[in-house]
Structure formats: C-alpha cells, structure tokens
Amino acid sequence: xxxxxxxxxxxxxxxxxxxxxxxxxxxxxxxxxxxxxxxxxxxxxxxxxxxxxxxxxxxxxxxxxxxxxxxxxxxxxxxxxxxxxxxxxxxxxxxxxxxxxxxxxxxxxxxxxxxxxxxxxxxxxxxxxxxxxxxxxxxxxxxxxxxxxxxxxxxxxxxxxxxxxxxxxxxxxxxxxxxxxxxxxxxxxxxxxxxxxxxxxxxxxxxxxxxxxxxxxxxxxxxxxxxxxxxxxxxxxxxxxxxxxxx
Ligand SMILES: Cc1cc2nc3c(=O)[nH]c(=O)nc-3n(C[C@H](O)[C@H](O)[C@H](O)COP(=O)(O)O)c2cc1C
Numbered sequence: 001x002x003x004x005x006x007x008x009x010x011x012x013x014x015x016x017x018x019x020x021x022x023x024x025x026x027x028x029x030x031x032x033x034x035x036x037x038x039x040x041x042x043x044x045x046x047x048x049x050x051x052x053x054x055x056x057x058x059x060x061x062x063x064x065x066x067x068x069x070x071x072x073x074x075x076x077x078x079x080x081x082x083x084x085x086x087x088x089x090x091x092x093x094x095x096x097x098x099x100x101x102x103x104x105x106x107x108x109x110x111x112x113x114x115x116x117x118x119x120x121x122x123x124x125x126x127x128x129x130x131x132x133x134x135x136x137x138x139x140x141x142x143x144x145x146x147x148x149x150x151x152x153x154x155x156x157x158x159x160x161x162x163x164x165x166x167x168x169x170x171x172x173x174x175x176x177x178x179x180x181x182x183x184x185x186x187x188x189x190x191x192x193x194x195x196x197x198x199x200x201x202x203x204x205x206x207x208x209x210x211x212x213x214x215x216x217x218x219x220x221x222x223x224x225x226x227x228x229x230x231x232x233x234x235x236x237x238x239x240x241x242x243x244x245x246x247x
C-alpha cells in the first residue's frame with residue numbers, strides 16, 4: 001500500500017514558488033467543472049513556451065479546446081470504444097518498450113495497484129477498471145482539453161523539446177493553483193481526433209492533457225506516487241576534489 005496524499009489545497013489566487021509548484025504537482029484525475037478562461041490558458045502556454053528547445057526551434061504545437069468541441073471528442077471516442085474492436089485504434093508511436101523489464105515493470109504495476117486500490121477496484125474487476133479508464137476520455141471532468149502534436153519529419157530532439165514544454169506547462173499551471181493530467185491515452189484515437197481538431201496528416205498526435213481545478217473531495221486525487229531517491233538515478237563525480245581544492 002502507498003501513503004495517501006492530503007486533499008489538494010483549496011483554490012488559491014496566490015502564486016506558488018517553483019519548488020512548491022514542482023513538489024505539489026501531481027496528475028489529477030477528477031476535476032471541478034469550474035471553467036478556466038482562455039486568457040489564463042494563453043498565459044500558461046506563453047510561460048511554457050519559455051522552455052528551452054534545441055537551437056530554439058520551438059517545435060511544439062498545441063490544440064486547445066473546451067465546451068461543445070471537447071464534448072464531441074469525448075463522445076466520439078467513447079462511442080468508438082463501445083462499438084469496438086478497440087484494437088483498430090493504435091497510437092502512431094510506441095510509448096513503452098515492447099519487452100517490459102525491471103525496474104520499469106514493477107513501477108508500472110505499482111501505480112496501477114495503488115490507483116485501483118485507492119478506488120476499491122479489485123484485481124480482475126475488469127468492468128470497474130474499464131469504467132475508470134474511460135474517464136480519460138472525459139478529460140476526468142476538466143473544463144479544458146489539449147492535444148500536443150509535432151510535425152512528422154521532426155526528429156527525436158523535438159520530442160525531447162515537447163516533453164520539456166509539457167512539463168513546464170504542468171508546473172506553470174500548478175503555480176497558479178491549477179492542475180493537469182498529461183494523457184497519452186488520446187494518442188490511440190488519432191484517426192478520430194485529427195478531423196475534429198483540423199490536425200493535418202503531417203502532424204503526429206503525441207498526447208493530450210486535461211487542465212482545470214482539482215476536485216478536493218475526490219479520493220483518486222489522493223494518489224501518492226513514489227520516486228526513486230536521487231542516489232539511485234544520479235551519479236556524482238569530482239565533488240570531494242572540489243572540497244579539497246577549496247580548503
Ligand atoms: C506523457 C505522459 C502521458 C500520460 N498519460 C496518462 C494517461 O493517459 N492517463 C493517465 O491517467 N495518466 C497519464 N499520465 C500520468 C502518469 O501516470 C503520472 O505522471 C505518473 O504516474 C506519476 O504520477 P504524478 O504525475 O501524479 O506524479 C501520463 C504522464 C505523462 C508524462
């Protein structure tokens with residue numbers, strides 16, 4: 001079992017420090033219907049666009065939507081899932097390795113167990129698991145949805161740049177009391193999403209994102225995710241020598 005986080009902090013108009021925004025960011029999977037004005041989204045995107053990119057090429061493209069169009073995306077995808085077969089909807093890119101191995105497999109399993117455990121969904125309860133998965137396509141109730149795309153002839157470097165941009169956006173949102181959930185789940189349905197958002201064929205749909213205000217009462221928003229300690233993923237060299245040199 002994992003520890004539960006406290007409820008997300010109540011709405012606030014004050015700005016958080018970078019440290020606070022980074023340490024309180026989490027993927028929120030239940031939002032309030034409270035709208036987010038277009039001007040606020042534009043400010044967040046302008047902040048995120050300060051992200052670094054190789055040679056400053058700024059390859060990111062963002063499609064932002066709300067209201068009836070967001071609803072149409074939700075209903076089109078859910079109807080397609082209901083019609084089946086699901087296998088006909090495949091993403092254009094592989095997020096994960098084909099052959100899972102440790103430590104990634106264990107981490108992936110843990111987040112699944114913790115999330116479904118928190119919701120009281122037992123192993124093998126396929127119906128409730130699927131119900132929860134479907135929430136992805138409702139943007140978890142968020143008032144704003146986004147789709148991130150890249151032109152297909154761009155290279156891995158641009159994927160890196162887009163990842164930094166998305167990360168910055170999540171932190172910028174948190175800094176203003178908003179929350180996000182990046183959503184690769186949408187990439188499976190690129191053939192359905194593309195015409196609805198007027199995304200040309202030469203753009204790859206990388207992932208989506210829900211943006212809004214977290215529902216402080218939703219148990220799923222208490223999901224506490226772990227991180228490996230710094231010593232496990234970073235190596236350091238030369239610091240002792242520096243200290244000696246300084247004395
Ligand atoms: C690119 C990307 C795509 C993701 N796609 C989904 C998704 O489709 N659905 C979902 O519920 N969470 C998604 N997540 C959220 C991850 O599960 C989450 O970041 C991870 O478990 C760590 O939890 P935290 O964000 O709360 O710290 C995605 C995260 C990233 C970075």
